[in-house]
Structures are given as C-alpha cells and as structure tokens.
Amino acid sequence: MLNIVSILIGLVALLLAIPAFIPFLGIANWLILPIALVGVVIGMLSSSNTGRNLCLVVLVICIIRLSLGGGII
Template identity: 55%
Template sequence: MLNLLSGLIGLVTLILMIPAVLPLLGALNWILVPIALFGAFIGLMSSKKSGQYFCLIVAGFGALRLFLGGGIV
C-alpha cells in the first residue's frame, strides 16, 4: 500500500513539474522536489521499491532543472 502511495505522490509531482520546465516558473521546483523526496521516504517503508525509485527519479529531474536554471529561473 505504501508503494502505491509513493508512486501516486511521484506521479502527481511529475505532472506538476511540467509547467515548472517553462521559463520563470522554475522556482516551483523548490516546492516539488521536497514533495518528491517525501514520496521517496514513504516508499522507503514499503517492501517494494519501485515507488521509491520513481520518486527519486522525479526529484532528480527537478533538482537538475533547478541546477540548470541557476536555482530561480
């Protein structure tokens, strides 16, 4: 059950990251990366790890976007 919840958190975060790719909306990733990391933490408590890995990939994508945008853009 926790794996499903983790995957759902990752999916919602990924969908919300789509507008954050646009210029001037990149600061939205400052909110979305911790949410994805929270989903990974939820997945850590599950016996299956696919939701955790998915959330870590989503958080990595958001962190890469923050890095490329200089943290703001």
C-alpha cells in the same frame, strides 16, 4: 500499500514538474522537491522499490532543472 501511496505522490510530483520546465516557472521546483522527498521516504518504508524509484527520478529531474536555471529561474 505504501508503494501505491509513493507511486501516487510521485505521479503528482511529476505532473507538477511538467509546467516547471517553462522558463520563469522553474522556481516551482522548490515546491516539488519536498513532495518528491516525502514520496521517497514513504517508498523506502515499503517492500517494493517502484514508488521510491519514481520519486527519485522526479527528484533528480527537478534538481537538474534547478541547477540549470541557477536555482531560481
């Protein structure tokens, strides 16, 4: 059950991360990082790894996007 919750959180974070790739909307990644981090924590509590891995991928994508934009843009 926790795996399904983690997958849903990861999908929401991924859908929110898509518009954050548009220039000048990259600051939205700062709002997406805590959402994905909550998904990682919930995914760690479950017996399966799928939700945790999805949230980790979203987390890494957002961190890379923030580092490319200097943390703001």
